[in-house]
Amino acid sequence: xxxxxxxxxxxxxxxxxxxxxxxxxxxxxxxxxxxxxxxxxxxxxxxxxxxxxxxxxxxxxxxxxxxxxxxxxxxxxxxxxxxxxxxxxxxxxxxxxxxxxxxxxxxxxxxxxxxxxxxxxxxxxx
Numbered sequence: 001x002x003x004x005x006x007x008x009x010x011x012x013x014x015x016x017x018x019x020x021x022x023x024x025x026x027x028x029x030x031x032x033x034x035x036x037x038x039x040x041x042x043x044x045x046x047x048x049x050x051x052x053x054x055x056x057x058x059x060x061x062x063x064x065x066x067x068x069x070x071x072x073x074x075x076x077x078x079x080x081x082x083x084x085x086x087x088x089x090x091x092x093x094x095x096x097x098x099x100x101x102x103x104x105x106x107x108x109x110x111x112x113x114x115x116x117x118x119x120x121x122x123x124x125x126x
Contacts, residue, residue, distance in 0.1 A: 013055040015091040018048070020062035020070060022097035022119055024079070037070070040077045052080035059091065060084045097121065 021027040026038030048058055060082050062070055067084040074082060097119040 013057045015057045015059055015089060016051055017059045017061050017089055017091035017094045018082075019094075019096040019098070020060050020064065020084075022121055023095050024048075024060065025073065027097075027121060037073050040079075045078045048082070049080050056092075058082040059089050061088065061094075061096075062086060 018024060021037070022041075024041060024044050026041060028038075052058055058080065060070060060074070062084060063086060064070055065086075067086070070084045071082075074084075098117070100117060
């Protein structure tokens with residue numbers, strides 16, 4: 001069994017889990033879970049549709065409390081149907097603006113390293 005088959009969901013396909021703020025919705029820092037989301041990140045609706053068309057199950061991961069509002073925002077902006085959750089789900093891949101790919105080496109993981117990381121939307125103008 002390959003990785004895609006191992007992570008197939010009850011919905012049938014492998015799962016791609018996508019962070020909401022900063023990956024689907026424009027974002028400039030946390031101001032609470034009830035703040036209206038920003039505009040879609042350019043290309044996000046089309047990329048999600050391509051993945052859905054290819055058979056992937058799309059799951060939105062968010063720290064926001066109001067999942068119904070997130071679903072309404074996704075529908076408003078033409079995203080394909082996606083499950084919305086605040087819990088990490090088994091997935092083939094995670095798309096997140098604050099993620100760091102772990103390579104198996106903890107040696108460089110320090111407080112200074114962590115404090116130096118910036119999401120794309122903070123480092124775009126640098």
